[in-house]
Amino acid sequence: MKPQMYLGRYWQLYGLVALPIVYFIVFKYGPMYGVQIAFKDFNLFQGIHGSEWIGFEAFGEVFRNQEFFKTLRNTLMLNFLDLIVSFPAPLVLAIMLYELKSGWFRKFSQTVLYVPHFISWVIIGGIVYQVFGTQSGMINNVLTGLGLREIPFLTEKGNWLATYLATGVWQSAGWGTILYLAALTGINRELFEAAEVDGAGRFKRIWHITLPGLKTTIVTLLIINLGHIITIGFERPYVIGNLAVREYSDVLSTFVYRVGLESGQYTLATVVGLFQAVVGLVFVLGANFISKKLTDESIL
Amino acid sequence: MSERTANRIFDTSNVILIAIAVLLCVAPFLHIIAISLSSSRAIMSGEVTLLPVQLTYEAYRRVFTDQAMLQSLGFTIFLTVLTTVLCMAMTVAAAYPLSKTQLKGRRLLMFVIIVTMFFSGGMIPEYILIRDLNLLNTVWALVLPGLVSPFYLIIMISFLKGIPESLEEAAEIDGSTHIGTLFRITLPLSMPVIATLSLFYAVGRWNGFQDTLLYITKPELYPLQLKLYQIINNSQASDLMRMEGAGMYEVLPEGLKAASVIFATVPILIVYPWLQRYFVNGVMIGAVKG
Numbered sequence: 110m111k112p113q114m115y116l117g118r119y120w121q122l123y124g125l126v127a128l129p130i131v132y133f134i135v136f137k138y139g140p141m142y143g144v145q146i147a148f149k150d151f152n153l154f155q156g157i158h159g160s161e162w163i164g165f166e167a168f169g170e171v172f173r174n175q176e177f178f179k180t181l182r183n184t185l186m187l188n189f190l191d192l193i194v195s196f197p198a199p200l201v202l203a204i205m206l207y208e209l210k211s212g213w214f215r216k217f218s219q220t221v222l223y224v225p226h227f228i229s230w231v232i233i234g235g236i237v238y239q240v241f242g243t244q245s246g247m248i249n250n251v252l253t254g255l256g257l258r259e260i261p262f263l264t265e266k267g268n269w270l271a272t273y274l275a276t277g278v279w280q281s282a283g284w285g286t287i288l289y290l291a292a293l294t295g296i297n298r299e300l301f302e303a304a305e306v307d308g309a310g311r312f313k314r315i316w317h318i319t320l321p322g323l324k325t326t327i328v329t330l331l332i333i334n335l336g337h338i339i340t341i342g343f344e345r346p347y348v349i350g351n352l353a354v355r356e357y358s359d360v361l362s363t364f365v366y367r368v369g370l371e372s373g374q375y376t377l378a379t380v381v382g383l384f385q386a387v388v389g390l391v392f393v394l395g396a397n398f399i400s401k402k403l404t405d406e407s408i409l
Numbered sequence: 410m411s412e413r414t415a416n417r418i419f420d421t422s423n424v425i426l427i428a429i430a431v432l433l434c435v436a437p438f439l440h441i442i443a444i445s446l447s448s449s450r451a452i453m454s455g456e457v458t459l460l461p462v463q464l465t466y467e468a469y470r471r472v473f474t475d476q477a478m479l480q481s482l483g484f485t486i487f488l489t490v491l492t493t494v495l496c497m498a499m500t501v502a503a504a505y506p507l508s509k510t511q512l513k514g515r516r517l518l519m520f521v522i523i524v525t526m527f528f529s530g531g532m533i534p535e536y537i538l539i540r541d542l543n544l545l546n547t548v549w550a551l552v553l554p555g556l557v558s559p560f561y562l563i564i565m566i567s568f569l570k571g572i573p574e575s576l577e578e579a580a581e582i583d584g585s586t587h588i589g590t591l592f593r594i595t596l597p598l599s600m601p602v603i604a605t606l607s608l609f610y611a612v613g614r615w616n617g618f619q620d621t622l623l624y625i626t627k628p629e630l631y632p633l634q635l636k637l638y639q640i641i642n643n644s645q646a647s648d649l650m651r652m653e654g655a656g657m658y659e660v661l662p663e664g665l666k667a668a669s670v671i672f673a674t675v676p677i678l679i680v681y682p683w684l685q686r687y688f689v690n691g692v693m694i695g696a697v698k699g
Binding site: 115119121122123125126128129130132133134135136137138139140141142143144146153156157202205206208209210211214217218220221222223224225227228229230231232234235236238239240245247249250251253254279282283287288291308310311312343344347348362365366369370375378379382383385386390393394 | 618
């Protein structure tokens with residue numbers, strides 16, 4: 110086909126895709142271009158182009174900063190503990206739901222268990238405060254009512270960590286069952302009948318039929334999660350964290366916000382963001398590589 | 410113990426454990442509702458757990474007569490509708506051409522888009538961009554940066570690829586243009602995925618908080634999440650103050666905070682039945698193709 114004919118036939122398609130591509134270039138590649146402020150002595154008045162190049166000076170400053178390493182440690186710590194606590198929860202819950210006989214009870218449970226996924230972190234933060242607060246939280250009210258000592262769930266860092274993790278399980282466990290339940294629909298029901306004839310008990314059945322059926326899903330999700338070990342959302346630690354537990358609750362994303370937007374040290378904050386983006390990219394690509402080797406399936 | 414008894418014990422404990430999980434899911438909401446409907450005195454004395462004590466609607470009366478709160482709700486509804494419509498239009502505009510395998514340059518365009526899933530400039534360069542474009546404190550700062558989600562775009566593309574080509578070819582033989590075919594054939598067949606992705610976008614916008622914190626400082630433009638955050642933050646700050654023994658902080662009544670939380674949650678719960686159905690479908694599409 111001649112170029113004119115090709116364009117004559119397909120110009121409308123190019124016209125349609127043009128606007129979204131412009132969007133990606135302006136709002137996604139624009140900030141990538143702006144990453145150069147990590148190498149400049151940036152200030153708002155001179156702008157990106159007016160500010161002077163300083164090379165890797167700001168990187169040195171960040172890597173000498175104690176707080177940076179603390180937030181890096183916290184990011185890895187919160188994500189790792191989340192993986193240990195929040196990763197098995199939906200798996201166990203999915204297997205339990207799968208074992209349910211009653212159709213309506215299963216449907217009802219699923220409907221309720223999915224709800225927290227749709228609640229914003231701000232709202233969850235509000236709920237956490239009212240349930241776990243030291244002075245007037247529900248749990249402490251019950252504890253003091255029983256004559257026990259109150260527990261500072263939100264203001265003592267160890268307790269706060271537990272609260273943070275529990276909140277994550279509460280928010281994600283129900284919704285996380287969906288992928289497992291989807292994988293379980295692929296299991297041949299006849300296997301269960303055969304197992305029953307052979308006299309296999311429930312736990313044996315789960316161990317020999319259900320879990321093997323979930324193996325690929327488990328491995329894939331685990332690798333995806335490990336790939337994101339340095340990536341942490343902003344809202345959850347920001348909303349649930351507070352000044353008293355900053356030792357644990359300050360993570361890379363909240364650090365970038367505080368240093369950059371609250372203190373106006375744009376260059377330093379950009380360096381931290383760039384560090385996180387680059388390391389994060391390496392982890393995700395590494396995770397994909399491993400996934401390809403292990404399961405023959407690319408997760409990208 | 411016989412096989413049958415063992416199985417019965419298993420089933421019963423399974424039902425009980427799931428019932429407990431369901432209760433743990435619901436209990437925090439019940440507590441907040443109870444607080445929002447109880448008298449200040451009952452709340453202060455710590456009597457309220459899961460049921461209201463000294464029933465009062467005072468907190469809700471205050472929320473519903475608070476002009477700023479109502480304005481925030483109105484603005485959030487407007488923002489969510491605007492975002493959803495624009496996001497969906499742009500997603501379709503990108504997905505339709507990119508679902509045509511014969512389109513030249515398709516791979517390059519896909520590459521340009523997919524790169525953004527794995528690398529981003531980060532919070533500060535994004536903020537500087539929004540600032541340089543003079544979008545701070547405008548509704549566009551909350552709409553434009555998230556116009557097309559690459560994830561949802563990929564879901565849309567794989568759905569469109571599943572539509573039999575013969576249908577579109579037939580329309581083209583009849584002299585229909587690509588855009589004509591898109592509106593007459595493709596879109597009517599894509600309603601399930603459009604509904605699903607619209608809900609994804611809408612919920613994301615409704616619940617979104619980070620960008621509102623970064624880009625909005627004018628109280629008239631506070632979306633609900635930001636407004637709510639400030640109400641809640643007031644209580645966190647006051648808890649710390651009390652801990653440190655300084656009582657100067659103006660403390661909002663707990664009941665009012667609880668009523669505000671419920672106020673912001675109810676809209677999501679109203680649309681929840683639709684959300685659940687379409688989201689589950691969407692996750693399935695994403696899981697199968699992704």
